[in-house]
Amino acid sequence: MLEFVARRYDTGAVVRATVADGRWQCFEPSREQQHASLPWLAPGWVDLQVNGWSGIEFTDRELTVENVACVLTAMDCHGVVRTCPTVTTQSHEVLRHAMATLARACEEDSQVADRFAGIHLEGPFLSPEDGPRGAHPLEHVRPPDWDEFQRLQEAADGRIRLVTLSPEYEEAPAFISKAVSTGVLVAIGHTAADSRAIQAAVDAGAQLSTHLGNGAHRTLPRHPNYLWDQLAHDRLTASLIVDGFHLPPAVVKTFVRAKTPGRTILVSDVVGTAGRPPGRYDDSPLGSVEILEDGRIVIAGQRQLLAGAFRTIEYGVANVMRFAGVGLEEAVTMASLRPAELIGLSDFGFRKGAWADAVLFRCSDDWLEITATLNRGRLVHGALSTSE
Numbered sequence: 166m167l168e169f170v171a172r173r174y175d176t177g178a179v180v181r182a183t184v185a186d187g188r189w190q191c192f193e194p195s196r197e198q199q200h201a202s203l204p205w206l207a208p209g210w211v212d213l214q215v216n217g218w219s220g221i222e223f224t225d226r227e228l229t230v231e232n233v234a235c236v237l238t239a240m241d242c243h244g245v246v247r248t249c250p251t252v253t254t255q256s257h258e259v260l261r262h263a264m265a266t267l268a269r270a271c272e273e274d275s276q277v278a279d280r281f282a283g284i285h286l287e288g289p290f291l292s293p294e295d296g297p298r299g300a301h302p303l304e305h306v307r308p309p310d311w312d313e314f315q316r317l318q319e320a321a322d323g324r325i326r327l328v329t330l331s332p333e334y335e336e337a338p339a340f341i342s343k344a345v346s347t348g349v350l351v352a353i354g355h356t357a358a359d360s361r362a363i364q365a366a367v368d369a370g371a372q373l374s375t376h377l378g379n380g381a382h383r384t385l386p387r388h389p390n391y392l393w394d395q396l397a398h399d400r401l402t403a404s405l406i407v408d409g410f411h412l413p414p415a416v417v418k419t420f421v422r423a424k425t426p427g428r429t430i431l432v433s434d435v436v437g438t439a440g441r442p443p444g445r446y447d448d449s450p451l452g453s454v455e456i457l458e459d460g461r462i463v464i465a466g467q468r469q470l471l472a473g474a475f476r477t478i479e480y481g482v483a484n485v486m487r488f489a490g491v492g493l494e495e496a497v498t499m500a501s502l503r504p505a506e507l508i509g510l511s512d513f514g515f516r517k518g519a520w521a522d523a524v525l526f527r528c529s530d531d532w533l534e535i536t537a538t539l540n541r542g543r544l545v546h547g548a549l550s551t552s553e
């Protein structure tokens with residue numbers, strides 16, 4: 166049994182929350198009046214795009230079960246309660262190893278199983294064009310191949326929950342229909358698709374645009390283009406990287422207003438290189454990358470093409486309030502309930518009997534300070550306030 170007091174992110178009310186057997190029991194109104202010092206309480210973050218952390222990449226021919234546990238538990242102090250380990254474009258052998266290792270990690274390590282929201286396979290079925298392809302290695306980009314996907318899904322023991330692909334290939338609609346019929350969420354991303362191909366992808370069941378506005382050409386026809394097509398489509402939710410580097414504030418604001426907060430989710434897209442000192446690194450799965458003095462991670466030899474992010478998702482929650490003028494409840498929902506719903510997490514949110522997955526934080530203008538994280542009712546980071 167666990168009891169603590171905090172301010173609910175949605176109502177602003179100070180509540181005494183009770184947890185038993187890892188699940189919410191109740192949220193009772195608290196007598197606490199001096200609540201300014203109490204942290205906010207929200208459902209924990211669900212990050213659908215984490216490539217790795219602190220020198221570990223999931224897309225690695227030497228990935229181990231220990232590596233997987235390392236990355237997922239490192240997310241605790243950032244308020245993340247569920248993660249989609251993201252595996253990016255590589256040879257079939259490397260992808261297969263990553264899938265098998267992630268599956269084994271879920272079976273062998275309860276720390277992983279508790280934090281795991283399904284594998285995100287981002288690639289290899291992406292656009293070969295420079296710009297949309299981003300940092301994915303050209304030699305491994307290929308058209309959607311259902312047989313290959315099935316072999317990967319088998320290696321993952323059915324744990325691939327999200328696949329990002331480009332619908333510009335003629336094989337795409339059939340692939341998408343099959344994936345959707347097996348319960349896999351399909352996202353459009355790293356694409357050079359035209360309006361017709363985007364519509365065909367949505368008709369086949371695609372529901373998400375992966376990091377809309379990134380993984381795109383440097384210049385585009387003013388209209389039509391794949392940004393307008395995806396922005397305008399009410400059946401597509403958009404994931405955005407709101408780290409302050411991937412999209413300018415005006416673009417974040419415009420995208421959120423076009424999609425509406427209900428159709429916007431936040432992802433971090435953090436990569437394994439994140440957290441290392443500035444310099445050139447040739448050991449990244451995306452080839453040679455460079456960490457600049459300001460922390461940006463770019464493909465080596467230029468300054469425009471970003472190769473993943475280094476800021477965890479709580480930055481996005483703080484930034485989206487500032488950039489897009491949305492309130493705390495909407496910003497929190499974009500990083501928790503909406504991604505949880507998209508990926509099909511059951512037992513999530515503030516309901517009696519749901520898993521007690523929560524983040525507690527203090528909020529300043531441009532920063533969230535995570536004070537505690539609860540994962541399935543266990544305090545995995547920080548401390549709780551128990552007094553009224």
Ligand SMILES: [Zn+2]
Nearest residue numbers: 287299376380
């Ligand atoms: Zn990407």
